[in-house]
Every structure is written in structure tokens, then in C-alpha cells.
Amino acid sequence: MKTITYLSDTGCLEIQGASLLYKHHVTANHITLTALALSLFTGLLLVLVAQPILFLLLPIVLFIRMALNALDGMLARECNQQTRLGAILNETGDVISDIALYLPFLFLPESNASLVILMLFCTILTEFCGLLAQTINGIRSYAGPFGKSDRALIFGLWGLAVAIYPQWMQWNNLLWSIASILLLWTAINRCRSVLFMSAER
Numbered sequence: 546m547k548t549i550t551y552l553s554d555t556g557c558l559e560i561q562g563a564s565l566l567y568k569h570h571v572t573a574n575h576i577t578l579t580a581l582a583l584s585l586f587t588g589l590l591l592v593l594v595a596q597p598i599l600f601l602l603l604p605i606v607l608f609i610r611m612a613l614n615a616l617d618g619m620l621a622r623e624c625n626q627q628t629r630l631g632a633i634l635n636e637t638g639d640v641i642s643d644i645a646l647y648l649p650f651l652f653l654p655e656s657n658a659s660l661v662i663l664m665l666f667c668t669i670l671t672e673f674c675g676l677l678a679q680t681i682n683g684i685r686s687y688a689g690p691f692g693k694s695d696r697a698l699i700f701g702l703w704g705l706a707v708a709i710y711p712q713w714m715q716w717n718n719l720l721w722s723i724a725s726i727l728l729l730w731t732a733i734n735r736c737r738s739v740l741f742m743s744a745e746r
Contacts, residue, residue, distance in 0.1 A: 566620065572620065573624070573626045573627075573631055574626075574630065576616050576617035576620065577613075577617045577631065577634045577635055578638070580610045580613040580617070580638065581634075581638040581641060583609065584606065584641070584645045585645045587602055587645070588649055589645070590602070591649035592649050595649070595652040595653065597654075598708050599708070600649075600653075600708040601708040601709075602704075603708075607646065611697055614639075617635070639672065639693060640668075640669055643665075644668075650700075655714040655717045657721070660722060661721055663725050664728065667725045667728035667729055668696070670732045671728050671731045672693075674732045675688075677739060678736075681739050682739060682742045688731065688734040688737075689731055696724075699724070
């Protein structure tokens with residue numbers, strides 16, 4: 546159950562862990578940069594030590610990253626910390642973090658480099674199309690079926706799978722191909738949402 550208290554100086558809502566961060570002057574941008582640094586460090590480690598067993602870290606780091614993303618959004622909204630810099634850090638941080646955490650798949654045995662690069666390109670394209678909706682209609686599109694949280698779930702589970710069962714890496718390229726198709730589908734859906742919203746106006 547959420548504990549909600551209004552702080553008279555800013556009107557910030559005291560919600561569970563967010564209140565502690567707010568009282569210690571931790572801002573939404575600090576949380577965003579922490580998530581980015583964690584992703585970059587983990588990605589670099591997985592590239593430099595390309596051992597399947599280390600991919601056990603991936604689901605853990607992806608979970609922490611998603612939690613930090615939710616927390617920075619909460620701080621920004623409830624504590625009046627929404628800024629242009631924050632928006633830039635949030636969007637660029639998400640894309641850079643995705644690349645940092647998913648690029649190491651390229652260095653796994655049985656992975657086709659071209660397919661992994663294609664998948665990363667489609668990931669960037671998907672986020673670009675989401676931002677395109679905001680540019681045109683003022684509302685960012687989060688249409689699926691393969692958004693950020695979906696990717697975190699699937700790739701986190703796959704990292705866990707190949708760490709425990711290395712023989713499953715023979716299916717790497719199939720997963721990258723399916724992921725690329727789903728990402729393109731997502732990009733198309735986000736562009737369609739732009740057209741539908743424009744038509745309704």
C-alpha cells in the first residue's frame with residue numbers, strides 16, 4: 546500500500562523509496578545516469594569476457610535497469626523534476642543502454658554478426674518511430690508488440706538460458722531473426738499510430 550504525503554515546499558509526493566531519494570537530493574537525472582552507467586559497465590564486461598556463464602548478469606541488470614527507469618519517471622513526475630535535459634538523457638540513455646546490453650550477444654558462439662547488428666538497428670528504429678509520434682502529435686507512441694520492457698524480458702530470459710544451457714546458443718540466430726521481425730512490426734505500428742492520431746484530429 547502506497548504511503549502518500551504532500552511535501553509543502555514542492556508538492557512532491559512521498560511514495561515508498563522515492564521519498565528517501567528525494568530527501569537526499571537524488572534527482573531523476575541522477576537515476577537515469579546510474580541506469581546508463583550500469584548498462585555500459587555490464588555491456589563492456591560481457592564483451593571483454595565473452596563467456597556464456599556471465600550472461601547470468603543480464604536478467605539481473607535488465608531488471609534493475611527497468612526498476613531505475615520506473616523510479617526516475619516517478620521522481621520526474623511527482624517531484625516536479627521534468628526538464629528538457631531529463632528528456633534528452635532518458636531517450637538517449639534508453640537507446641545507448643539497449644545497444645550496450647544487447648551488443649554482447651554478437652560475441653557469443655553461433656551468433657551471426659549481421660543478424661545482431663540488424664536487430665540493434667531495428668531497436669533504434671523502433672525508438673525513433675516512437676519519438677516521431679511525439680514530434681508530430683505531441684504524444685510518444687509505445688505501441689507493441691516488442692517494446693522496451695518486452696525486449697528486456699525476452700533477452701533477459703535468453704541470457705539466463707544460454708548461461709545455464711550453452712547448447713541452446715545454436716538457436717541464437719533464429720532468435721535474432723524473430724526479434725528483428727517483431728521490432729520492424731513494432732516500428733510500423735508506431736508509425737501507424739501517428740497516422741491514426743493525425744486522422745482523428
